[in-house]
Every structure is written in structure tokens, then in C-alpha cells.
Amino acid sequence: MTVSSNSDVQVAIIGQGVMGHNLALNFSSHGYSVAVFDLDDSLAKATETAALSQQLPGTVNVASDLAQLLSISQQPRRIVLSVPAGKAVDSICDSLLDSGLQPQDIVIDTGNCHWNDTLARQQRYHSKFHFIASAISGGEVGARHGPSLMVSGDSNAWDQIATMWQTIAAQVDADSGQPLPPHSKRSNRHACADYVGPYGSGHFVKTIHNGIEYAQMQMWAEAYQLLRQHGQMDNFAIAAVFRDWQQGQLHSYLLECTIAVLEAMDGHSQQPLLPLIVDAAGQKGTGTWTTIASLELGVAAPSLASAVYARAISSQRALRQALHGNLASPAQPAVELAQLERFQSALEQTLIGTTLANYAQGFELMAAQAQQQQWPLDLVTIAKLWRAGCIIRTPLLQQFVNAFSANPKAHLFSDHTIQQQLEATLPLWRRCLIDGIASGVALPVLSSGLAYVDGLRCADSPANLLQGMRDYFGAHRFERHDASQGTLFHHPWHDS
Ligand SMILES: NC(=O)C1=CN([C@@H]2O[C@H](COP(=O)(O)OP(=O)(O)OC[C@H]3O[C@@H](n4cnc5c(N)ncnc54)[C@H](OP(=O)(O)O)[C@@H]3O)[C@@H](O)[C@H]2O)C=CC1
Numbered sequence: 001m002t003v004s005s006n007s008d009v010q011v012a013i014i015g016q017g018v019m020g021h022n023l024a025l026n027f028s029s030h031g032y033s034v035a036v037f038d039l040d041d042s043l044a045k046a047t048e049t050a051a052l053s054q055q056l057p058g059t060v061n062v063a064s065d066l067a068q069l070l071s072i073s074q075q076p077r078r079i080v081l082s083v084p085a086g087k088a089v090d091s092i093c094d095s096l097l098d099s100g101l102q103p104q105d106i107v108i109d110t111g112n113c114h115w116n117d118t119l120a121r122q123q124r125y126h127s128k129f130h131f132i133a134s135a136i137s138g139g140e141v142g143a144r145h146g147p148s149l150m151v152s153g154d155s156n157a158w159d160q161i162a163t164m165w166q167t168i169a170a171q172v173d174a175d176s177g178q179p180l181p182p183h184s185k186r187s188n189r190h191a192c193a194d195y196v197g198p199y200g201s202g203h204f205v206k207t208i209h210n211g212i213e214y215a216q217m218q219m220w221a222e223a224y225q226l227l228r229q230h231g232q233m234d235n236f237a238i239a240a241v242f243r244d245w246q247q248g249q250l251h252s253y254l255l256e257c258t259i260a261v262l263e264a265m266d267g268h269s270q271q272p273l274l275p276l277i278v279d280a281a282g283q284k285g286t287g288t289w290t291t292i293a294s295l296e297l298g299v300a301a302p303s304l305a306s307a308v309y310a311r312a313i314s315s316q317r318a319l320r321q322a323l324h325g326n327l328a329s330p331a332q333p334a335v336e337l338a339q340l341e342r343f344q345s346a347l348e349q350t351l352i353g354t355t356l357a358n359y360a361q362g363f364e365l366m367a368a369q370a371q372q373q374q375w376p377l378d379l380v381t382i383a384k385l386w387r388a389g390c391i392i393r394t395p396l397l398q399q400f401v402n403a404f405s406a407n408p409k410a411h412l413f414s415d416h417t418i419q420q421q422l423e424a425t426l427p428l429w430r431r432c433l434i435d436g437i438a439s440g441v442a443l444p445v446l447s448s449g450l451a452y453v454d455g456l457r458c459a460d461s462p463a464n465l466l467q468g469m470r471d472y473f474g475a476h477r478f479e480r481h482d483a484s485q486g487t488l489f490h491h492p493w494h495d496s
């Protein structure tokens with residue numbers, strides 16, 4: 001398609017990689033006129049070609065540079081950035097200003113940027129243009145057919161893009177929270193795109209989303225490892241069990257991904273794909289930022305942190321190979337065939353309990369950060385945004401919506417329905433860990449979730465011993481049960 005000479009472009013997208021390409025097609029599929037730009041011109045042209053071959057209603061215009069992108073865009077311009085997080089965002093914002101960006105124009109960053117970088121950008125570009133962070137989740141399929149969009153920053157600018165965002169986002173039935181098909185025209189629907197708070201908050205929410213994503217992914221990896229090592233099952237048999245679980249409480253998009261990966265065949269060798277994939281996990285930073293936030297806030301998120309450490313250990317491949325031969329495996333035999341079904345049932349309960357622990361930790365982090373930053377984050381809004389389109393979508397999110405609607409400030413485990421669900425998992429969760437650990441399978445997320453639950457339900461923790469020790473070596477002092485709160489005591493350990 002030739003570039004339009006009139007300024008009819010309703011949304012311009014810079015960066016035509018995985019997300020930008022699909023976002024452009026999504027906008028076009030809803031009839032919006034789109035302009036696309038990438039440093040690699042062939043990527044922008046590929047989007048134009050795809051829109052034409054899919055006969056999408058909205059035009060897709062390839063801009064050869066930023067000046068042209070601006071010249072063909074309707075004012076105020078809406079410019080979406082879909083580029084790697086970090087320096088590229090600043091460099092494009094500066095180039096847009098050099099190319100004639102105006103104060104009324106709106107720049108929308110959809111990358112996985114650190115929330116502090118977003119705060120700095122707001123300072124830097126304040127009054128030069130309207131800046132919005134619209135964190136996105138859903139991967140390439142979500143970007144194409146309906147993502148979850150967590151928007152923060154300039155609320156006036158949000159008002160100007162809200163209709164477009166809510167049009168291209170994933171939709172759910174407003175009452176049940178059930179995802180609806182793309183382009184659904186159901187009247188009683190709710191879009192998974194909303195304003196969550198001031199600058200930085202949307203990127204924080206996306207970071208925590210990814211922290212939960214890491215933990216849920218690691219959870220499925222540990223389940224796979226337990227079934228193949230302790231259960232002696234092959235990947236296709238594991239997938240069959242997981243398909244069964246997909247019909248129940250564990251139903252989720254990440255379980256769908258897990259099954260697809262377990263069953264995939266390599267087109268080249270005609271062999272199962274999974275054994276060909278190197279067992280060293282990559283990471284781009286959001287899991288680490290979640291862990292740092294939890295440490296800085298002093299809020300426990302052990303499962304989310306354990307998932308990051310598990311990726312770190314996975315990448316120490318050479319060391320793992322060497323130690324495998326040097327450190328003996330436990331003598332615990334694999335589960336007997338007659339016991340396999342019972343073990344699978346225990347594992348299913350373990351995964352339900354672990355999932356509740358993972359999400360609870362994420363929501364606690366957002367509540368604590370909101371309080372510290374004085375962000376008016378609403379956990380109901382966030383749980384609603386994650387019900388469809390995003391990577392961590394699960395029907396459980398509707399239960400979290402209900403729990404936070406009833407008690408917005410309470411820990412998820414304070415909710416009676418969730419308590420009952422969690423409690424039902426505990427006996428088999430313990431049993432499953434005993435078996436798994438005895439057979440030598442590393443279970444960082446499955447086990448830290450249970451430790452989190454046990455820690456939280458412990459009325460009489462051993463921290464009195466810690467306080468005594470701190471006072472013994474460092475005269476740090478302690479409170480006493482038989483004195484008023486806040487009064488500190490030092491025991492004369494070394495005088496006697
Ligand atoms: N992939 C995913 O599932 C998700 C990604 N994200 C986030 O979205 C953003 C984009 O991700 P993704 O699409 O996967 O990344 P890709 O690397 O696939 O795409 C980014 C594109 O931006 C281009 N680009 C880089 N700098 C510029 C520039 N200055 N001007 C124009 N184009 C530029 C890149 O070109 P080149 O390759 O030549 O540098 C590349 O084509 C990232 O911040 C990512 O973290 C968010 C949610 C999900």
C-alpha cells in the first residue's frame with residue numbers, strides 16, 4: 001500500500017517485532033487506520049502485506065521515517081512504542097521531538113519497562129508531549145486478538161485513547177468473568193484494558209504479573225519433572241494428565257502452553273521437540289525486579305523469588321552436568337505403577353495450593369507498593385484486567401475479584417472461599433512434597449509455596465529465638481509479651 005498523503009492515521013506503531021506487528025494487525029482488524037515503522041523496513045512491510053492478505057478493514061501505512069510517521073497521523077497523534085525496554089524508548093521519544101512531535105500528541109509505551117524508568121520519563125518529557133505507559137500482556141496471540149492492557153500515567157490522555165484500547169483488548173462477560181471470543185459484540189462485556197494509576201504503576205503491575213508468570217511456569221516445570229522422574233512417565237502421557245487437569249481447577253492459559261510444548265513435534269527431525277530444547281531458561285528482567293521489590297518492601301514473595309533462582313540454576317548447565325555425576329542420587333525408587341494415580345491426585349492438589357500461594361504473593365506486593373508509593377491501585381481492577389488476554393489468565397481470577405471486592409485490603413488467604421480451597425489441598429500437598437523431595441527432584445516453587453502457607457498460619461513463630469540471638473550478639477533489644485508494645489528490652493547476656 002502506498003503511504004497516504006492526508007493525515008488519516010489514527011494510531012502509529014513504532015517497532016514491528018513480535019508485539020508491534022500483531023498490535024498493528026489487531027488495530028487494523030477493528031477498522032483503525034494504522035501507520036507502522038521499524039528500523040528494519042522489511043518488518044514494517046511484512047505488517048502491511050499481512051494486513052492486505054488477511055483483508056483487514058483498516059489501512060496499514062508503512063512510514064519510511066519518523067517525520068513521515070508524524071505527517072500522516074491525525075492530530076493529536078497517538079504513537080505506540082513496541083520496542084525493547086530501556087534506552088530505545090528514550091531515543092525514540094527524543095527523535096520524535098526532533099521530528100516535530102507536539103505537546104498535545106500522545107506517546108504510549110507498551111514495553112516491559114522498569115517503573116522507575118517510566119517515572120523518570122514522565123519528568124523528562126513533561127509538557128513536551130503526553131506520556132502514557134500501557135503495559136501489555138498476551139504474547140503474540142494476545143497482541144493480535146485481544147491483549148490485557150494495564151495503563152498508567154497521564155489520565156487525560158488515557159481518556160483520549162480509552163475507546164481504542166478497550167476495543168482491541170480481550171473481552172470478558174462482565175458478570176461471569178468468562179473470556180469472550182475476539183470481536184464479540186455482547187452488550188454486557190468488560191474490556192481487559194483499564195487505567196490502573198499514576199506514572200510507574202502500570203509497569204509495576206505488569207512486572208508483578210510477570211513475577212507470577214515466572215512462578216506459575218516454574219510450577220508446571222516442577223510438575224513435569226516429578227511426573228517424568230518420580231512417575232517415570234513420558235511427555236505424551238504427562239500431557240494427557242495435564243489435559244485432564246485443564247478441565248478442572250487448574251484451567252489456565254499457561255497450562256495450555258505447557259501441554260502444547262509437551263506434545264509438539266519438531267518439523268525438521270520428526271522427533272518430539274521438547275527433548276531437543278536446551279534446559280537453560282532465559283530471562284529479561286521482570287522476575288528479578290519483582291524479587292527486588294519484594295525484598296525492598298519487606299513483603300514475602302518466596303515462590304516468585306524461587307522461580308527466578310530456578311532459572312538461574314538452570315542456566316548453570318555445565319556445573320549441573322558435572323555435579324550430577326559427583327553427588328549421589330537418592331535411593332528412593334520411582335513411584336509404583338499402582339500408586340501413580342494417587343501420586344497424580346496429590347500433585348494436582350499441590351498445584352492448586354501453589355497457584356493460590358503464587359497469586360497471593362503477587363497481590364500482596366502490589367498492595368504494599370501502592371501503600372508505599374501512595375498509588376491508588378485497586379486490586380479488583382487489576383484482577384479483572386487479568387481475566388482474559390494475559391499470560392496468567394485463569395478462571396481463579398474471578399474468585400480473586402470476588403475476594404477483593406468483599407475485602408479490598410485483606411490478604412487473599414483471609415477470604416473464606418479461598419481458605420477452604422487452600423485447606424483442602426494441604427494434606428496431599430505435604431504428601432506430594434515428601435515423595436518428590438525423597439526422590440531428589442528440586443521443587444523450589446512447590447515447596448516454598450507450602451512454607452509460605454505454613455509460615456502464615458503459624459501463630460507462634462520461632463522469631464523469638466531470632467530476636468534473642470540478635471540481642472545476644474548485637475544488643476539489638478526485643479519486645480516482651482509481658483510489657484507494652486514498643487517497649488524494648490536488653491538482656492544482660494554477657495554480664496552474668
Ligand atoms: N514478546 C512478548 O511476549 C512481550 C513483549 N513485551 C514487551 O514489548 C516490547 C517489544 O517486544 P517484542 O515485540 O517481543 O520485541 P522484538 O524485539 O520482537 O521487537 C522490537 C522491534 O523494535 C525494533 N526497534 C528497536 N529500536 C527501534 C527504534 N529505535 N526504532 C524503531 N524500531 C526499533 C526492533 O528492531 P531491531 O530488531 O532491528 O532492533 C524490533 O523489530 C518489549 O519491551 C517487550 O519486553 C511485552 C509483553 C509481551
Ligand SMILES: O=C(CO)[C@H](O)[C@H](O)COP(=O)(O)O
Nearest residue numbers: 137138282283284285286391
Ligand atoms: O512480558 C512477557 C509476557 O508477559 C514477555 O514474554 C517477557 O519477555 C517474558 O519475560 P522473560 O523473557 O523474562 O521470560
